[in-house]
Amino acid sequence: MIIDTVRNLLSKHGGIPVAVDQLADTDDLYDAGLSSFASVQLMLALEEEFDVEFPEHLLNRKSFASISAIAAALSEIVEDQEVA
Amino acid sequence: MNVAGPIMALTLAERAKRAAKVAGQFADTVDKNGRFPQEGMDALKAERLMGLMVSPDFGGEGATLTQIADVCGILGQACASTAMTYAMHQIQMASLVDHAAGSAWHEKFLRRICEDQLLIASATSEAGIGGNLRNSICAIEVDGDRVRLEKDATVISYGANADAVMVTSRRHSEAAHSDQVATIFLKEQYSLERTAVWDTLGMRGTCSDGYLFKAEGPAEQILPKPFAEIAAQSMLAVSHLLWGALWFGIAADAVARAQSFVRSAARKTPGQTPPGALRLAEASSLLQLVKANVVAGLKQFENAKGEPDALNAMSFAVAMNNVKIGTSQTILTIINHCMLICGIAGYKNGTPFSLGRHLRDAHSAQLMISNDRILGNTSTMLLVNKQDTSLLG
Ligand SMILES: Cc1cc2nc3c(=O)[nH]c(=O)nc-3n(C[C@H](O)[C@H](O)[C@H](O)COP(=O)(O)OP(=O)(O)OC[C@H]3O[C@@H](n4cnc5c(N)ncnc54)[C@H](O)[C@@H]3O)c2cc1C
Numbered sequence: 001m002i003i004d005t006v007r008n009l010l011s012k013h014g015g016i017p018v019a020v021d022q023l024a025d026t027d028d029l030y031d032a033g034l035s036s037f038a039s040v041q042l043m044l045a046l047e048e049e050f051d052v053e054f055p056e057h058l059l060n061r062k063s064f065a066s067i068s069a070i071a072a073a074l075s076e077i078v079e080d081q082e083v084a
Numbered sequence: 085m086n087v088a089g090p091i092m093a094l095t096l097a098e099r100a101k102r103a104a105k106v107a108g109q110f111a112d113t114v115d116k117n118g119r120f121p122q123e124g125m126d127a128l129k130a131e132r133l134m135g136l137m138v139s140p141d142f143g144g145e146g147a148t149l150t151q152i153a154d155v156c157g158i159l160g161q162a163c164a165s166t167a168m169t170y171a172m173h174q175i176q177m178a179s180l181v182d183h184a185a186g187s188a189w190h191e192k193f194l195r196r197i198c199e200d201q202l203l204i205a206s207a208t209s210e211a212g213i214g215g216n217l218r219n220s221i222c223a224i225e226v227d228g229d230r231v232r233l234e235k236d237a238t239v240i241s242y243g244a245n246a247d248a249v250m251v252t253s254r255r256h257s258e259a260a261h262s263d264q265v266a267t268i269f270l271k272e273q274y275s276l277e278r279t280a281v282w283d284t285l286g287m288r289g290t291c292s293d294g295y296l297f298k299a300e301g302p303a304e305q306i307l308p309k310p311f312a313e314i315a316a317q318s319m320l321a322v323s324h325l326l327w328g329a330l331w332f333g334i335a336a337d338a339v340a341r342a343q344s345f346v347r348s349a350a351r352k353t354p355g356q357t358p359p360g361a362l363r364l365a366e367a368s369s370l371l372q373l374v375k376a377n378v379v380a381g382l383k384q385f386e387n388a389k390g391e392p393d394a395l396n397a398m399s400f401a402v403a404m405n406n407v408k409i410g411t412s413q414t415i416l417t418i419i420n421h422c423m424l425i426c427g428i429a430g431y432k433n434g435t436p437f438s439l440g441r442h443l444r445d446a447h448s449a450q451l452m453i454s455n456d457r458i459l460g461n462t463s464t465m466l467l468v469n470k471q472d473t474s475l476l477g
Contacts, residue, residue: 017260030312033260040464059398059469061316
């Protein structure tokens with residue numbers, strides 16, 4: 001499941017002061033303490049893990065605003081790359 | 085409003101130039117004594133330039149950021165401290181205009197700013213945090229419909245002369261450092277205990293003393309949107325663009341002084357090009373770079389305006405950071421060229437070619453949110469953000 005991998009990488013790279021399993025999928029990650037530096041580290045880890053590249057239109061705060069937003073962005077990229 | 089009639093018949097630039105003329109007359113005194121640029125600010129108020137960006141529905145003129153930047157550029161040529169005071173006020177205005185829509189208290193406040201030409205200061209910097217806008221240690225205490233806040237603010241420009249302050253803090257005492265809100269406090273709602281005196285190299289008239297800030301007021305004065313959004317979509321870009329515009333102004337006046345030095349030399353030796361002329365040509369080319377940088381940034385901002393996705397895009401943040409880095413570095417090179425052109429006449433105070441104030445004021449640009457900090461942020465973003473290689477896009 002994409003979402004489990006996202007949670008796993010978020011707890012490694014997110015630098016969030018609370019435990020990631022305490023967060024709901026839709027909780028705001030920036031409010032939880034995700035910095036823009038950490039969000040880039042997380043993005044790099046996700047790119048490595050899924051062997052994908054985040055396209056320009058997904059490089060914004062919204063894509064990383066919650067666990068489900070990240071998972072949705074990833075599914076979009078994975079689908080696009082399968083089609084291509 | 086009996087003054088409104090004749091003033092409104094003039095263009096914004098004409099009104100700004102009238103205020104700049106007053107500010108320029110006091111620029112050296114303001115700098116020398118490190119005092120608030122009262123005359124310049126009074127002139128800006130008399131020209132009704134404080135609430136320009138507010139929509140006409142609330143008593144403003146609905147000016148664009150590009151128009152405000154033009155005013156900042158004009159003021160920067162006359163008195164950098166007046167220009168910076170005005171620019172910082174407009175940064176707060178942009179946050180209010182764009183992010184407080186629908187909040188009754190803030191809409192009423194916007195109306196008051198226009199009517200009474202109020203001046204708004206900002207307290208983001210905090211002891212232990214430095215220039216990292218997106219982090220706070222202090223937390224606002226909400227108690228029913230009242231709030232209380234104490235902040236060890238290391239720098240509040242014109243704090244003692246402002247009518248209100250916009251202060252950042254954590255949302256509540258348990259919130260993460262980056263979970264911030266911005267709150268407006270009115271002069272009668274806060275006390276300022278001075279903790280640091282602004283005796284600096286330049287920008288001396290901004291009177292950016294440090295204060296222990298203590299406030300209490302109604303909870304409805306908290307801006308309705310999270311500060312994260314306000315910072316990303318408005319404050320960072322607006323700061324870099326308005327600062328860039330006034331820094332252009334400082335450099336433009338330096339080049340004007342160097343040019344008049346070269347021209348008067350040329351008039352004395354007809355047929356011979358004065359030695360400074362080549363450097364002047366170089367300075368003029370660099371000044372054009374600064375101008376193009378700011379104008380391109382403004383264009384990108386106006387195109388993205390009103391579209392949260394475009395304003396939140398990494399490529400947009402990279403572009404705005406680049407405006408700040410490019411302008412803040414290049415103005416120093418330009419003014420230094422001008423100093424070489426004018427020689428001792430530029431180095432000395434009190435000559436028509438004096439450049440000491442320009443050079444000292446310009447040195448604040450790279451510290452005002454440290455360039456190293458900004459370059460650090462940009463370099464992180466460039467790990468994932470692809471470069472925009474198009475010329476026009
Ligand atoms: C004219 C003027 C007016 C101002 N007015 C206001 C105001 O009204 N309100 C307000 O809140 N603030 C104001 N400021 C403060 C300003 O916004 C910054 O907060 C301040 O300039 C940064 O202070 P600092 O250099 O001590 O701190 P820091 O940002 O902590 O920087 C200190 C040094 O550490 C280095 N450094 C720190 N962090 C990093 C990093 N992450 N990466 C790389 N290097 C780093 C930098 O090289 C820097 O030189 C004003 C500043 C100026 C110059």
